[in-house]
Amino acid sequence: MSTQTQTAVVTGASRGFGRAIAAALVAQGTRVLGVARNKAELAAVRDELGAGFTPVVGDATDEALADRVLTEHRPDLLVLNAGVGPHLGAIHEQTWETFTVNWNNDTRQAFTWTRAALRQPLAPGSVVVEMSSGAALKGSPLSGGYASAKAAIRFISGYGAEEADRAGLGIRFVALLPQLTPLTGIGSLAVDGYAARAGVDRETFVRGLTPVLTPELVAKAVLEVATDPDSAAEYVVSGAGLKPLDH
Numbered sequence: 635m636s637t638q639t640q641t642a643v644v645t646g647a648s649r650g651f652g653r654a655i656a657a658a659l660v661a662q663g664t665r666v667l668g669v670a671r672n673k674a675e676l677a678a679v680r681d682e683l684g685a686g687f688t689p690v691v692g693d694a695t696d697e698a699l700a701d702r703v704l705t706e707h708r709p710d711l712l713v714l715n716a717g718v719g720p721h722l723g724a725i726h727e728q729t730w731e732t733f734t735v736n737w738n739n740d741t742r743q744a745f746t747w748t749r750a751a752l753r754q755p756l757a758p759g760s761v762v763v764e765m766s767s768g769a770a771l772k773g774s775p776l777s778g779g780y781a782s783a784k785a786a787i788r789f790i791s792g793y794g795a796e797e798a799d800r801a802g803l804g805i806r807f808v809a810l811l812p813q814l815t816p817l818t819g820i821g822s823l824a825v826d827g828y829a830a831r832a833g834v835d836r837e838t839f840v841r842g843l844t845p846v847l848t849p850e851l852v853a854k855a856v857l858e859v860a861t862d863p864d865s866a867a868e869y870v871v872s873g874a875g876l877k878p879l880d881h
């Protein structure tokens with residue numbers, strides 16, 4: 635049995651995966667609150683998607699913002715997708731500040747909203763989808779603390795699920811681990827970096843990623859797990875679709 639999402643919050647909704655996820659949700663009749671820091675980019679998404687999309691300009695690591703949005707809008711789907719590009723460089727080319735960029739942004743927003751979702755709490759039947767990365771499985775030697783920050787998001791999702799179960803909240807948590815794609819901001823930067831490291835051109839490197847994961851496929855994956863009450867806890871998302879991770 636599946637249920638239609640009424641109201642969703644998507645962090646990082648102005649570009650890339652988040653924008654595609656917001657578009658797919660609006661297309662199926664879900665009211666979407668899209669969070670990002672750049673006002674003009676969010677306004678462009680609003681122009682494209684219409685009244686079903688409400689821009690929320692702000693930093694997704696901000697606890698007060700998360701509390702306010704959850705209290706005012708009572709979403710039954712949270713998609714914690716916001717992320718920044720890592721500082722590209724080998725470990726000895728990083729500083730502690732560059733190494734921890736994704737911890738302080740991506741992991742912090744996942745922590746902030748997961749905590750708020752449990753403390754409020756969201757209504758029974760709600761779903762929290764947390765965007766990790768395939769890098770959490772294999773590492774990403776050119777991306778500083780990116781892989782470890784995304785691995786922490788897997789743990790945060792698992793801890794969220796455990797506490798929701800213990801308290802009988804009826805909130806489902808699912809972590810998605812997308813493979814690298816050249817089609818969005820963060821992936822595109824990484825593709826250039828890893829292609830140069832391998833000594834091949836971008837096109838050759840991208841051939842090794844086929845079938846290429848598109849933002850639309852990520853959006854489809856989010857819709858699938860959001861409406862499947864029997865979903866697994868974690869999935870790899872590739873150009874071939876969703877693959878549950880064994881536990």
Ligand SMILES: NC(=O)c1ccc[n+]([C@@H]2O[C@H](COP(=O)([O-])OP(=O)(O)OC[C@H]3O[C@@H](n4cnc5c(N)ncnc54)[C@H](OP(=O)(O)O)[C@@H]3O)[C@@H](O)[C@H]2O)c1
Nearest residue numbers: 646648649650651670671672694717814815818819820821
């Ligand atoms: N692309 C890939 O190959 C790939 C693979 C695996 C996992 N992922 C993960 O998937 C997610 C989306 O990646 P993407 O490639 O679609 O990225 P993208 O195109 O660069 O978009 C990132 C989005 O996150 C927003 N954002 C970043 N930090 C934010 C913050 N503190 N508060 C609010 N919004 C914030 C950005 O808007 P503002 O800058 O305006 O805030 C933007 O809307 C990321 O978490 C990424 O790590 C990507």
